[in-house]
Amino acid sequence: GEDVEQSLFLSVREGDSSVINCTYTDSSSTYLYWYKQEPGAGLQLLTYIFSNMDMKQDQRLTVLLNKKDKHLSLRIADTQTGDSAIYFCAEIAYSSASKIIFGSGTRLSIRP
Amino acid sequence: GAVVSQHPSWVICKSGTSVKIECRSLDFQATTMFWYRQFPKQSLMLMATSNEGSKATYEQGVEKDKFLINHASLTLSTLTVTSAHPEDSSFYICSARVGSKTGELFFGEGSRLTVL
Numbered sequence: 693g694e695d696v697e698q699s700l701f702l703s704v705r706e707g708d709s710s711v712i713n714c715t716y717t718d719s720s721s722t723y724l725y726w727y728k729q730e731p732g733a734g735l736q737l738l739t740y741i742f743s744n745m746d747m748k749q750d751q752r753l754t755v756l757l758n759k760k761d762k763h764l765s766l767r768i769a770d771t772q773t774g775d776s777a778i779y780f781c782a783e784i785a786y787s788s789a790s791k792i793i794f795g796s797g798t799r800l801s802i803r804p
Numbered sequence: 805g806a807v808v809s810q811h812p813s814w815v816i817c818k819s820g821t822s823v824k825i826e827c828r829s830l831d832f833q834a835t836t837m838f839w840y841r842q843f844p845k846q847s848l849m850l851m852a853t854s855n856e857g858s859k860a861t862y863e864q865g866v867e868k869d870k871f872l873i874n875h876a877s878l879t880l881s882t883l884t885v886t887s888a889h890p891e892d893s894s895f896y897i898c899s900a901r902v903g904s905k906t907g908e909l910f911f912g913e914g915s916r917l918t919v920l
Binding site for chain 2 (some may be wrong): 795
């Protein structure tokens with residue numbers, strides 16, 4: 693079945709870059725997403741990438757997709773305290789009837 | 805971007821009562837809405853897919869008589885937790901899809917249910 697995996701925690705120093713990694717198993721994935729969840733809130737779509745792309749950049753965010761290895765990463769440049777949140781990787785795949793499958797989320801904490 | 809509104813944001817109820825949570829797409833029509841449940845410090849678990857004008861499709865292990873879903877219009881889906889018990893306490897989040905099967909999903913802010 694479909695599976696999306698992420699590491700649970702990441703701690704970075706303020707001003708450094710954060711790189712959050714994600715692996716998925718379904719090769720029929722079409723869209724891959726990164727969502728941000730702040731405490732007690734819903735999900736905010738940060739960015740997404742279509743499966744025929746290798747990279748997408750949007751201001752401080754860079755998404756890299758290695759389709760061969762089924763690996764997705766999110767890089768946040770110049771990480772700020774406001775970036776503290778849980779980041780979810782998610783995929784939509786034809787084999788899952790176009791449902792969205794989420795990873796477990798990576799909790800990003802920022803240290804001064 | 806598109807806005808999805810959930811109501812209520814917080815609800816506390818006694819064990820045995822039923823609670824209804826609304827999910828509205830405010831500026832677009834959503835033929836498909838999804839309901840998720842999130843346990844503390846865990847990811848989202850898809851509960852069901854709600855299609856306007858038809859019965860919801862429930863994921864394996866989700867009791868459809870316990871979690872009633874109604875998608876009466878293109879802008880409103882409701883989740884009713886019937887005869888709620890403390891183990892139903894959770895954060896429930898809905899999302900609505902714009903357009904096609906691979907269209908962008910927009911999420912509500914979530915509803916936190918606490919059953920005493």
